[in-house]
Amino acid sequence: xxxxxxxxxxxxxxxxxxxxxxxxxxxxxxxxxxxxxxxxxxxxxxxxxxxxxxxxxxxxxxxxxxxxxxxxxxxxxxxxxxxxxxxxxxxxxxxxxxxxxxxxxxxxxxxxxxxxxxxxx
Numbered sequence: 001x002x003x004x005x006x007x008x009x010x011x012x013x014x015x016x017x018x019x020x021x022x023x024x025x026x027x028x029x030x031x032x033x034x035x036x037x038x039x040x041x042x043x044x045x046x047x048x049x050x051x052x053x054x055x056x057x058x059x060x061x062x063x064x065x066x067x068x069x070x071x072x073x074x075x076x077x078x079x080x081x082x083x084x085x086x087x088x089x090x091x092x093x094x095x096x097x098x099x100x101x102x103x104x105x106x107x108x109x110x111x112x113x114x115x116x117x118x119x120x121x
Contacts, residue, residue: 001035001090001106002060007049008083017079023068028052031066033059036102046081053090053102060087 035053
């Protein structure tokens with residue numbers, strides 16, 4: 001499993017930005033291997049972070065080569081003050097079920113760890 005985190009600071013955005021953003025979100029959701037997403041904002045720093053989860057690196061790369069994503073990369077300076085991307089392999093995912101999460105149905109304890117033992121600490 002992989003997570004791609006896109007953290008950015010916005011400039012002024014327009015309808016073109018919103019349309020392209022929706023196209024990319026729809027493309028991600030329709031890509032085989034897409035597992036879900038979540039978003040976070042830090043108003044004090046003016047940052048937004050979107051995290052997408054994928055079952056394979058190939059699934060993630062499929063979105064990265066989508067024409068709408070490539071257009072957004074070319075035009076990012078029109079809408080963003082700056083950005084940073086982190087691609088990470090997910091080695092574990094677990095929880096107590098008390099909050100919604102894109103990976104809630106995919107319990108993957110840390111290697112060598114029992115999920116029940118981790119939750120009961």
